[in-house]
Amino acid sequence: MKFTDLFVSRELRFSLGIEEDSGRYYLSIPVANRLVDYEEYYEIDRAALERYRLEPEAAAGFLERCRSREADELLILKPGSDRGVPT
Protein backbone atom coordinates (compact mmCIF):
# COMPACT_ATOMS: atom_id res chain seq x y z
CA MET A 1 0.00 0.00 0.00
CA LYS A 2 1.18 3.51 -0.72
CA PHE A 3 -0.29 6.33 1.31
CA THR A 4 0.14 9.78 -0.21
CA ASP A 5 -0.76 12.83 1.83
CA LEU A 6 -2.76 15.58 0.15
CA PHE A 7 -3.24 17.80 3.20
CA VAL A 8 -1.58 18.04 6.64
CA SER A 9 -2.78 19.88 9.74
CA ARG A 10 0.14 19.96 12.19
CA GLU A 11 -1.97 21.99 14.55
CA LEU A 12 -4.80 19.46 14.75
CA ARG A 13 -2.43 16.53 14.13
CA PHE A 14 -4.11 14.77 11.24
CA SER A 15 -3.56 14.24 7.53
CA LEU A 16 -5.78 13.60 4.54
CA GLY A 17 -4.70 11.61 1.51
CA ILE A 18 -5.19 8.79 -0.92
CA GLU A 19 -4.03 5.18 -0.84
CA GLU A 20 -2.63 4.87 -4.33
CA ASP A 21 -3.17 1.13 -4.92
CA SER A 22 -6.87 1.08 -4.07
CA GLY A 23 -7.81 4.71 -4.70
CA ARG A 24 -9.35 4.95 -1.22
CA TYR A 25 -9.21 8.26 0.62
CA TYR A 26 -8.08 8.41 4.21
CA LEU A 27 -7.71 10.53 7.29
CA SER A 28 -4.63 9.58 9.32
CA ILE A 29 -3.63 10.34 12.89
CA PRO A 30 -0.24 9.88 14.58
CA VAL A 31 -0.10 7.10 17.17
CA ALA A 32 2.72 5.59 19.20
CA ASN A 33 3.52 2.53 21.22
CA ARG A 34 6.68 2.49 23.35
CA LEU A 35 8.88 1.40 20.41
CA VAL A 36 7.65 3.22 17.36
CA ASP A 37 5.66 6.20 16.15
CA TYR A 38 3.41 5.46 13.20
CA GLU A 39 0.01 6.42 11.78
CA GLU A 40 -3.44 4.91 11.68
CA TYR A 41 -5.38 5.35 8.45
CA TYR A 42 -9.18 5.65 8.47
CA GLU A 43 -11.13 5.40 5.22
CA ILE A 44 -13.25 8.42 4.32
CA ASP A 45 -15.13 9.37 1.17
CA ARG A 46 -14.21 12.07 -1.29
CA ALA A 47 -16.81 14.50 0.06
CA ALA A 48 -15.41 14.23 3.60
CA LEU A 49 -11.87 14.72 2.32
CA GLU A 50 -12.85 17.93 0.53
CA ARG A 51 -14.83 19.18 3.53
CA TYR A 52 -12.01 18.56 6.02
CA ARG A 53 -9.44 20.04 3.66
CA LEU A 54 -11.40 23.28 3.30
CA GLU A 55 -12.36 23.44 6.97
CA PRO A 56 -10.03 21.32 9.16
CA GLU A 57 -12.01 22.11 12.33
CA ALA A 58 -14.97 20.25 10.82
CA ALA A 59 -12.98 17.03 11.31
CA ALA A 60 -12.98 17.43 15.11
CA GLY A 61 -15.87 15.05 15.73
CA PHE A 62 -14.51 12.35 13.44
CA LEU A 63 -11.02 12.78 14.89
CA GLU A 64 -12.40 12.24 18.37
CA ARG A 65 -14.12 9.03 17.26
CA CYS A 66 -10.89 7.78 15.68
CA ARG A 67 -8.78 8.64 18.73
CA SER A 68 -11.21 6.93 21.10
CA ARG A 69 -11.26 3.83 18.86
CA GLU A 70 -14.93 4.20 17.96
CA ALA A 71 -14.26 4.15 14.21
CA ASP A 72 -12.14 1.00 14.05
CA GLU A 73 -14.33 -0.48 11.33
CA LEU A 74 -12.86 2.15 8.99
CA LEU A 75 -9.21 1.26 9.67
CA ILE A 76 -7.43 0.46 6.41
CA LEU A 77 -4.67 -1.46 8.27
CA LYS A 78 -5.86 -3.53 11.22
CA PRO A 79 -3.93 -2.95 14.48
CA GLY A 80 -0.81 -4.99 15.29
CA SER A 81 0.09 -6.72 18.53
CA ASP A 82 1.00 -3.48 20.34
CA ARG A 83 -1.52 -0.90 19.23
CA GLY A 84 -0.33 2.65 19.71
CA VAL A 85 -2.21 5.43 21.40
CA PRO A 86 -2.97 8.76 19.71
CA THR A 87 -0.24 11.30 20.25
Add this chain to the structure above:
Amino acid sequence: MGVFDSIGDGFSQVGGFFKGAGETLWETGKGVVDLGVGVARTGYDLSPAGLATDAYEGLTGNDAPDWLPSAQRGGERVEVAFETAATIARNPGLLVDAVVDPIVDDWNNGNYGEAVGRGFTELALVVVGTKGVDKLGKGGKVADTASDVADAARGAGRVDDLAPLGRTQVDEITAIPKGSRPAPGEYLSAEYISNHLALFDEGATRFQLKSGLDKYGPGQVDGTSFVMPKSQADELLAATRGDPRALERALGLPEGQLDGNTLMRVDFENPRELELRVPSGNEAGANDLWIPGGRLPDGTAEAVIDVGDIPPARYSATRVDS
Protein backbone atom coordinates in the same frame (compact mmCIF):
# COMPACT_ATOMS: atom_id res chain seq x y z
CA MET B 1 5.10 -26.48 69.73
CA GLY B 2 4.68 -29.81 71.53
CA VAL B 3 6.46 -33.10 70.81
CA PHE B 4 3.46 -34.59 69.00
CA ASP B 5 3.03 -31.41 66.94
CA SER B 6 6.67 -31.69 65.91
CA ILE B 7 6.27 -35.35 64.97
CA GLY B 8 3.10 -34.57 63.02
CA ASP B 9 4.80 -31.71 61.21
CA GLY B 10 7.77 -33.93 60.44
CA PHE B 11 5.52 -36.58 58.87
CA SER B 12 3.81 -33.84 56.90
CA GLN B 13 7.12 -32.55 55.50
CA VAL B 14 8.25 -36.08 54.59
CA GLY B 15 4.96 -36.55 52.75
CA GLY B 16 5.53 -33.20 51.11
CA PHE B 17 8.93 -34.40 49.86
CA PHE B 18 7.31 -37.20 47.89
CA LYS B 19 4.49 -34.89 46.73
CA GLY B 20 6.96 -32.31 45.39
CA ALA B 21 9.09 -34.99 43.74
CA GLY B 22 6.03 -36.63 42.18
CA GLU B 23 4.65 -33.35 40.82
CA THR B 24 8.01 -32.47 39.27
CA LEU B 25 8.25 -35.85 37.53
CA TRP B 26 4.64 -35.53 36.32
CA GLU B 27 5.17 -32.00 34.96
CA THR B 28 8.39 -33.09 33.25
CA GLY B 29 6.75 -36.07 31.60
CA LYS B 30 3.69 -34.08 30.58
CA GLY B 31 5.86 -31.31 29.14
CA VAL B 32 7.84 -33.79 27.06
CA VAL B 33 4.67 -35.51 25.84
CA ASP B 34 3.06 -32.13 24.96
CA LEU B 35 6.24 -31.17 23.12
CA GLY B 36 6.21 -34.41 21.14
CA VAL B 37 2.54 -34.05 20.25
CA GLY B 38 3.16 -30.45 19.14
CA VAL B 39 6.05 -31.46 16.87
CA ALA B 40 4.04 -34.31 15.38
CA ARG B 41 1.01 -32.07 14.72
CA THR B 42 3.17 -29.39 13.10
CA GLY B 43 4.70 -31.99 10.76
CA TYR B 44 1.20 -33.28 9.94
CA ASP B 45 -0.10 -29.76 9.22
CA LEU B 46 2.87 -28.77 7.06
CA SER B 47 2.65 -31.89 4.92
CA PRO B 48 1.49 -31.69 1.26
CA ALA B 49 -1.93 -32.78 2.51
CA GLY B 50 -2.07 -29.59 4.63
CA LEU B 51 -1.40 -27.47 1.54
CA ALA B 52 -4.08 -29.39 -0.35
CA THR B 53 -6.62 -28.83 2.43
CA ASP B 54 -5.91 -25.08 2.48
CA ALA B 55 -6.21 -24.94 -1.31
CA TYR B 56 -9.57 -26.76 -1.09
CA GLU B 57 -10.83 -24.20 1.45
CA GLY B 58 -9.59 -21.31 -0.68
CA LEU B 59 -11.18 -22.60 -3.87
CA THR B 60 -14.53 -23.72 -2.47
CA GLY B 61 -14.98 -21.31 0.44
CA ASN B 62 -15.90 -24.34 2.59
CA ASP B 63 -14.32 -24.98 5.99
CA ALA B 64 -12.48 -28.31 6.22
CA PRO B 65 -12.89 -30.39 9.43
CA ASP B 66 -10.40 -29.54 12.19
CA TRP B 67 -8.87 -33.03 12.17
CA LEU B 68 -7.58 -32.52 8.61
CA PRO B 69 -4.08 -30.99 8.28
CA SER B 70 -3.73 -27.27 7.61
CA ALA B 71 -0.50 -25.66 6.35
CA GLN B 72 -1.70 -22.30 7.63
CA ARG B 73 -2.18 -23.70 11.15
CA GLY B 74 1.25 -25.36 11.02
CA GLY B 75 2.83 -22.07 9.94
CA GLU B 76 1.17 -20.23 12.80
CA ARG B 77 2.52 -22.83 15.25
CA VAL B 78 6.06 -22.36 13.91
CA GLU B 79 5.63 -18.59 14.26
CA VAL B 80 4.60 -18.96 17.91
CA ALA B 81 7.63 -21.19 18.51
CA PHE B 82 9.84 -18.52 16.93
CA GLU B 83 8.42 -15.83 19.19
CA THR B 84 8.81 -18.09 22.24
CA ALA B 85 12.46 -18.71 21.38
CA ALA B 86 13.00 -14.99 20.88
CA THR B 87 11.42 -14.26 24.27
CA ILE B 88 13.65 -16.83 25.98
CA ALA B 89 16.71 -15.45 24.18
CA ARG B 90 15.92 -11.96 25.46
CA ASN B 91 14.95 -13.16 28.94
CA PRO B 92 16.68 -16.44 29.79
CA GLY B 93 15.55 -15.81 33.36
CA LEU B 94 12.05 -16.85 32.34
CA LEU B 95 13.27 -20.42 31.79
CA VAL B 96 14.99 -20.36 35.17
CA ASP B 97 11.75 -19.08 36.69
CA ALA B 98 9.83 -22.05 35.30
CA VAL B 99 12.07 -24.37 37.32
CA VAL B 100 12.83 -22.25 40.38
CA ASP B 101 9.51 -20.55 41.10
CA PRO B 102 7.58 -23.62 42.29
CA ILE B 103 10.43 -24.39 44.72
CA VAL B 104 10.51 -20.82 46.03
CA ASP B 105 6.72 -20.72 46.38
CA ASP B 106 6.67 -23.96 48.37
CA TRP B 107 9.51 -22.77 50.63
CA ASN B 108 7.87 -19.40 51.28
CA ASN B 109 4.59 -21.13 52.11
CA GLY B 110 6.30 -23.35 54.67
CA ASN B 111 6.03 -26.47 52.50
CA TYR B 112 9.68 -27.31 53.09
CA GLY B 113 9.26 -30.99 52.26
CA GLU B 114 7.73 -30.23 48.87
CA ALA B 115 10.40 -27.62 48.14
CA VAL B 116 13.20 -30.07 48.93
CA GLY B 117 11.44 -32.82 46.94
CA ARG B 118 11.19 -30.59 43.87
CA GLY B 119 14.78 -29.43 44.19
CA PHE B 120 16.09 -32.97 44.67
CA THR B 121 14.17 -34.25 41.65
CA GLU B 122 15.26 -31.39 39.39
CA LEU B 123 18.85 -32.12 40.39
CA ALA B 124 18.39 -35.84 39.75
CA LEU B 125 16.95 -35.14 36.27
CA VAL B 126 19.99 -33.06 35.41
CA VAL B 127 22.41 -35.74 36.67
CA VAL B 128 20.83 -38.97 35.50
CA GLY B 129 19.40 -38.23 32.46
CA THR B 130 16.75 -36.61 30.32
CA LYS B 131 19.62 -34.67 28.76
CA GLY B 132 17.82 -31.38 28.58
CA VAL B 133 14.61 -32.75 27.07
CA ASP B 134 12.78 -32.05 30.32
CA LYS B 135 13.92 -28.42 30.09
CA LEU B 136 12.27 -28.19 26.69
CA GLY B 137 9.14 -29.41 28.40
CA LYS B 138 9.55 -26.62 30.94
CA GLY B 139 9.81 -24.34 27.93
CA GLY B 140 6.14 -25.04 27.41
CA LYS B 141 5.50 -23.04 30.56
CA VAL B 142 7.47 -20.17 29.11
CA ALA B 143 5.53 -20.46 25.86
CA ASP B 144 2.31 -20.16 27.83
CA THR B 145 3.78 -17.11 29.50
CA ALA B 146 5.17 -15.51 26.37
CA SER B 147 1.99 -16.02 24.40
CA ASP B 148 0.11 -13.79 26.78
CA VAL B 149 1.39 -10.26 27.15
CA ALA B 150 0.04 -9.86 30.63
CA ASP B 151 1.72 -13.05 31.78
CA ALA B 152 4.92 -12.00 30.04
CA ALA B 153 4.78 -8.78 32.01
CA ARG B 154 4.48 -10.73 35.22
CA GLY B 155 7.37 -12.95 34.14
CA ALA B 156 9.47 -9.91 33.32
CA GLY B 157 8.75 -8.49 36.73
CA ARG B 158 10.29 -11.53 38.39
CA VAL B 159 13.58 -11.53 36.53
CA ASP B 160 16.37 -10.29 38.76
CA ASP B 161 17.70 -7.52 36.56
CA LEU B 162 14.27 -6.03 35.99
CA ALA B 163 12.28 -3.74 38.21
CA PRO B 164 12.20 -5.02 41.79
CA LEU B 165 8.42 -4.83 41.94
CA GLY B 166 6.02 -7.52 43.02
CA ARG B 167 3.01 -8.50 40.98
CA THR B 168 0.63 -6.73 43.36
CA GLN B 169 2.63 -3.51 43.20
CA VAL B 170 2.70 -3.62 39.39
CA ASP B 171 -1.06 -4.18 39.26
CA GLU B 172 -1.75 -1.38 41.75
CA ILE B 173 0.31 1.17 39.80
CA THR B 174 -1.06 0.24 36.37
CA ALA B 175 -4.61 0.42 37.77
CA ILE B 176 -4.11 4.12 38.56
CA PRO B 177 -5.50 6.22 35.69
CA LYS B 178 -2.96 7.68 33.28
CA GLY B 179 -2.16 11.21 34.39
CA SER B 180 -2.30 10.36 38.10
CA ARG B 181 0.39 7.70 38.36
CA PRO B 182 3.16 8.29 40.91
CA ALA B 183 6.71 9.30 40.01
CA PRO B 184 9.00 6.24 39.71
CA GLY B 185 11.14 7.64 42.55
CA GLU B 186 8.26 6.84 44.91
CA TYR B 187 8.50 3.08 44.33
CA LEU B 188 11.96 2.48 42.83
CA SER B 189 15.25 2.87 44.67
CA ALA B 190 17.70 5.58 43.64
CA GLU B 191 20.24 2.85 42.92
CA TYR B 192 17.88 1.00 40.59
CA ILE B 193 17.01 4.21 38.71
CA SER B 194 20.68 5.15 38.40
CA ASN B 195 21.61 1.70 37.05
CA HIS B 196 18.66 1.75 34.66
CA LEU B 197 19.48 5.14 33.17
CA ALA B 198 23.12 4.09 32.75
CA LEU B 199 21.88 1.65 30.09
CA PHE B 200 21.34 4.71 27.88
CA ASP B 201 24.83 6.19 28.28
CA GLU B 202 25.86 4.89 24.85
CA GLY B 203 22.85 6.59 23.27
CA ALA B 204 19.08 6.22 22.96
CA THR B 205 16.97 5.28 19.96
CA ARG B 206 13.40 5.69 18.80
CA PHE B 207 11.80 4.17 15.69
CA GLN B 208 9.45 6.27 13.62
CA LEU B 209 7.88 6.19 10.18
CA LYS B 210 9.34 8.87 7.94
CA SER B 211 5.96 10.33 7.03
CA GLY B 212 5.18 11.03 10.69
CA LEU B 213 8.69 12.28 11.46
CA ASP B 214 8.47 14.76 8.58
CA LYS B 215 5.03 16.00 9.63
CA TYR B 216 5.14 16.00 13.41
CA GLY B 217 8.81 15.71 14.42
CA PRO B 218 10.29 13.18 16.85
CA GLY B 219 8.11 14.03 19.84
CA GLN B 220 4.60 13.18 20.83
CA VAL B 221 1.85 15.67 21.63
CA ASP B 222 3.22 16.27 25.14
CA GLY B 223 6.79 16.73 23.87
CA THR B 224 8.02 13.42 25.29
CA SER B 225 9.39 10.41 23.47
CA PHE B 226 9.92 6.85 24.65
CA VAL B 227 13.40 5.56 23.79
CA MET B 228 15.33 2.30 24.07
CA PRO B 229 19.08 1.88 24.59
CA LYS B 230 20.92 2.22 21.29
CA SER B 231 22.44 -1.25 21.72
CA GLN B 232 18.99 -2.86 22.00
CA ALA B 233 17.85 -1.08 18.83
CA ASP B 234 20.94 -2.47 17.09
CA GLU B 235 20.06 -5.96 18.33
CA LEU B 236 16.45 -5.64 17.14
CA LEU B 237 17.57 -4.62 13.66
CA ALA B 238 20.17 -7.40 13.51
CA ALA B 239 17.58 -9.99 14.55
CA THR B 240 14.99 -8.89 11.98
CA ARG B 241 17.58 -8.56 9.15
CA GLY B 242 15.57 -6.00 7.23
CA ASP B 243 12.57 -8.30 6.80
CA PRO B 244 9.58 -5.91 6.88
CA ARG B 245 7.21 -8.54 8.32
CA ALA B 246 9.70 -9.40 11.07
CA LEU B 247 10.19 -5.69 11.80
CA GLU B 248 6.43 -5.17 12.01
CA ARG B 249 6.11 -8.07 14.45
CA ALA B 250 9.04 -6.89 16.56
CA LEU B 251 7.63 -3.36 16.77
CA GLY B 252 4.00 -4.45 17.25
CA LEU B 253 2.95 -2.70 14.02
CA PRO B 254 0.02 -3.65 11.79
CA GLU B 255 0.99 -6.11 9.08
CA GLY B 256 1.63 -4.17 5.88
CA GLN B 257 2.44 -0.89 7.66
CA LEU B 258 5.96 -0.85 6.23
CA ASP B 259 4.84 -1.45 2.65
CA GLY B 260 5.33 1.88 0.94
CA ASN B 261 6.45 3.48 4.22
CA THR B 262 10.02 4.18 5.25
CA LEU B 263 11.05 3.21 8.78
CA MET B 264 13.54 5.57 10.40
CA ARG B 265 15.68 5.09 13.47
CA VAL B 266 16.10 8.32 15.39
CA ASP B 267 19.24 8.31 17.54
CA PHE B 268 19.91 10.64 20.44
CA GLU B 269 23.60 10.71 21.29
CA ASN B 270 23.30 12.40 24.68
CA PRO B 271 19.87 11.55 26.08
CA ARG B 272 20.76 12.80 29.57
CA GLU B 273 20.78 16.31 28.09
CA LEU B 274 17.12 15.72 27.19
CA GLU B 275 15.94 14.97 30.76
CA LEU B 276 16.36 11.20 30.48
CA ARG B 277 14.17 9.51 33.08
CA VAL B 278 12.25 6.34 33.94
CA PRO B 279 8.70 6.58 32.53
CA SER B 280 5.89 7.24 34.98
CA GLY B 281 3.15 5.92 32.69
CA ASN B 282 1.62 9.39 32.42
CA GLU B 283 3.32 10.14 29.08
CA ALA B 284 1.27 10.54 25.90
CA GLY B 285 2.86 7.42 24.41
CA ALA B 286 2.11 5.15 27.38
CA ASN B 287 -0.49 2.67 26.12
CA ASP B 288 -2.40 -0.03 27.97
CA LEU B 289 0.64 -2.37 27.86
CA TRP B 290 2.75 0.00 29.95
CA ILE B 291 4.17 -1.45 33.16
CA PRO B 292 6.14 0.41 35.85
CA GLY B 293 9.89 0.01 36.18
CA GLY B 294 11.24 1.12 32.81
CA ARG B 295 10.77 -2.17 30.99
CA LEU B 296 8.54 -3.37 28.17
CA PRO B 297 6.63 -6.59 28.73
CA ASP B 298 9.35 -8.48 26.82
CA GLY B 299 12.07 -7.06 29.06
CA THR B 300 13.43 -4.38 26.72
CA ALA B 301 14.61 -1.32 28.66
CA GLU B 302 12.82 1.97 28.05
CA ALA B 303 13.11 5.54 29.20
CA VAL B 304 11.58 8.90 28.34
CA ILE B 305 13.19 12.08 27.05
CA ASP B 306 11.89 15.56 26.23
CA VAL B 307 12.14 16.28 22.51
CA GLY B 308 9.50 18.96 21.96
CA ASP B 309 10.96 21.78 19.87
CA ILE B 310 14.49 20.37 19.76
CA PRO B 311 16.32 21.20 16.52
CA PRO B 312 17.21 18.39 14.09
CA ALA B 313 20.87 18.89 15.02
CA ARG B 314 20.13 17.25 18.39
CA TYR B 315 19.31 13.89 16.80
CA SER B 316 20.18 11.83 13.76
CA ALA B 317 17.48 10.17 11.65
CA THR B 318 18.60 7.22 9.54
CA ARG B 319 16.57 5.15 7.10
CA VAL B 320 16.14 1.47 8.06
CA ASP B 321 16.58 -0.56 4.90
CA SER B 322 14.01 -3.31 4.44
